[in-house]
Amino acid sequence: MTRTPPRRDTTVLTRALGRTPHYVAAGGLAVIFLFPLVWNAWASVSAQPGTAQETGYGLGNYRTLLDYDAGLWRYLLNSTLVSALTVALTLAVSLLGGYAFARFEFPGKNLLFLLTLAILMVPYATLLIPLYVLLGRLHLQNSLIGLSLVLAMFQLPFATFMMRISFEAVPRELEESALVDGCGTAGALRRILLPAVRPGLITVGLFAFLAAWNDFIAPLILISDSAKAPLPLAVANLRQQSMGAVDYGATEAGVVVLAVPCLLLFLLLQRHYVRGFMSGALKG
């Protein structure tokens, strides 16, 4: 933290007065940043013409959502499946990959690491068009598993980089004593290294979850069956399909359902989220 040392010639009162404009600016901005979130939550339960909640406050819009097409539970299940699978794949691949890149020498190591980071350089849309064809050939078209594989691939540059620096930060002596004691490298990974790189894993998992839960363009292109749509796609479709009449209330309720898990996770794991930034920003 850069802390401004208090100037000696100011009294407590003038310092407090000097801070006031700062708080007015910071507070005003905070209101602007919070307003859309608060308004949306309020609007989702309040009366609006043309919605399931025409008078008074209540959960009418959420009931519309429950009954829409394949039903809210179905879409929540799709989103949960895709997110869980993406997080699990990303964690498994980047844990092993990070270990390999940080601790082993093998032919093609630098090339593979560079290729993994190169995923960042290629636009999302450039890859999605051929992936649409490719998943068809692999019989994974219109499949939540195919979608999760693609989402995990897009997570790999950040995840592999993060896990590599997490492993590199663990002192070698820790693992070597385990190897001397007769642990294999897999045993050392499981018993010694896994606990040591746990914070890195949490950061990687959090980023993977937020990306998978919120992704829109990949399911839009890769999932054609509306019953398999993850929640963001389903809410966007709901808005378009209600026969010309637009159901704002149900959309607002959908946004609440989409946003709440992300906001809660972020508030709980804020520290881990910020660490992801530190590593990325330090590298840049």
Place this chain on the structure above:
Amino acid sequence: MQVKAAEPPAAARPGRLRHRVRPQRAAPPRRWSRKVQGLGYAAPTAVFVTVLFLWPLLLVGRMSLSDWPLLAGDQGGNAPENYTDAVDGTLFWPAVRFTLLYTAIVTVALLGLALLLALLVQESRPGAGFFRTVYFLPGALGLASASLLFWGLYSPTTGPLGRTPARLGLADEPVSFLGTPTSALLSTVFLVVWKFAGFYMLILLVGLQRIPHEVYEAARTDGASRAQIFRRITLPLLRPSLALSLLLCVTGSLLAFDQFFVLTKGGPDNSTVTVVQLIYREAFQRLDLGTAAALSILVLGALLLLNVLQFRGLRRADES
């Protein structure tokens, strides 16, 4: 996906330090086995990168040179028809121009606000942590969710913003946020700035906190004013973080899709169609994957060129 390398018996595996002590007999097979194990641990990454990145990358190149309708599949080479079709499309140049304009406006607005926010919350005054969290909160939402939220917020019938001026007697009818090309563009910019300002604030904050405060103290003792300190110390020392933010923001904005797809659907009158939206339309509305692939390759080329130029520019600035 877990691929386990074959492991030698546990007793034959001392640590690396031991190799130097008795290298004659034991070292070569052990080094070999570490190589194999390393390959084993890296194998899942290699499979992902090969199957889901390199293969599609080659495929999109081939698709861009072939007649490839969405439903019928590969109909054989037709180079360079897809590329000429892509560039001759009526929306191609308008989309390029619009994407560049959007990128310029978003980058200036977003990085300007992010810098202001970072400066506001950088000092550890009481409440700084609270404000940091609040500014970042929209960043936890997905871009599509945020776009859906603003779609309701901007609505002329139920949104609070559109009706307020009319209620106060300042306007005759609800303000239309998405009705004209300019208002649709600016409304989308506002949404994107709201969603991402906290994200870039965090990147800049990391940079600010790496400036040693002795530097500030020295400047203050020399009688530098706040404006001078900001211009001569903060900005130059923040350059690496600003450069990273610039790179991310420009790349992200050039690839804009969700916000326009959800909020404006490219309208009014196709005035807000971005390049990536053009790829989507070509593939899934005009059902021509070949032309979509050609557009994808053009976007990839433009981005790579931009990154090279930006790296060069940064290196030159570093040398001077």
